[in-house]
Amino acid sequence: AQKVTQAQTEISVVEKEDVTLDCVYETRDTTYYLFWYKQPPSGELVFLIRRNSFDEQNEISGRYSWNFQKSTSSFNFTITASQVVDSAVYFCALRPPGTASKLTFGTGTRLQVTL
């Protein structure tokens, strides 16, 4: 069985603060894929990143960075110098290998960035 846990339901920060969104997953697969999606108020999910389980290199994209720790089954997401436009619900998701497979999502973390 696959499971994704996002323990933080809601986080509020002041603009320019750094914030980390936690994601812990469970899977019996040795190969799998991890994702982060952003859901702004418009409702559409926006793809942020995909990570293969065999690639533990951390990734940085502008103000966004991701820390993949296979030993602790975590895939945390950090926003540096947060901005109001970062306010959204962020979802972590897990997918097993194979083309006929679906994403298992966490319950999401609502991030509110204020001035």
Place this chain on the structure above:
Amino acid sequence: GAGVSQSPSNKVTEKGKDVELRCDPISGHTALYWYRQSLGQGLEFLIYFQGNSAPDKSGLPSDRFSAERTGGSVSTLTIQRTQQEDSAVYLCASRGGLTHYGYTFGSGTRLTVV
């Protein structure tokens, strides 16, 4: 089209009525997924279509729910005899090719059963 299109964007229906939700995937995308997002919940998988293969219906919560995909393109999710617990946002996603990993989601249909 340029993105995944879902209609209607909002639907209010009376308990017991049937509803149909439509999804237009990105042209050429072979995989199509339906998810349900209830208040305070994550996205719950409902059904998955891949090309001409039999759909994966393992996530459908009851036999009141059904979906079809005509001509490998447009999909319709039907909920019969709606109940208040069916109130949620229904999201559709499509994915291109067998190895493409990017799921493109639509903006969803917000269903309210009164």
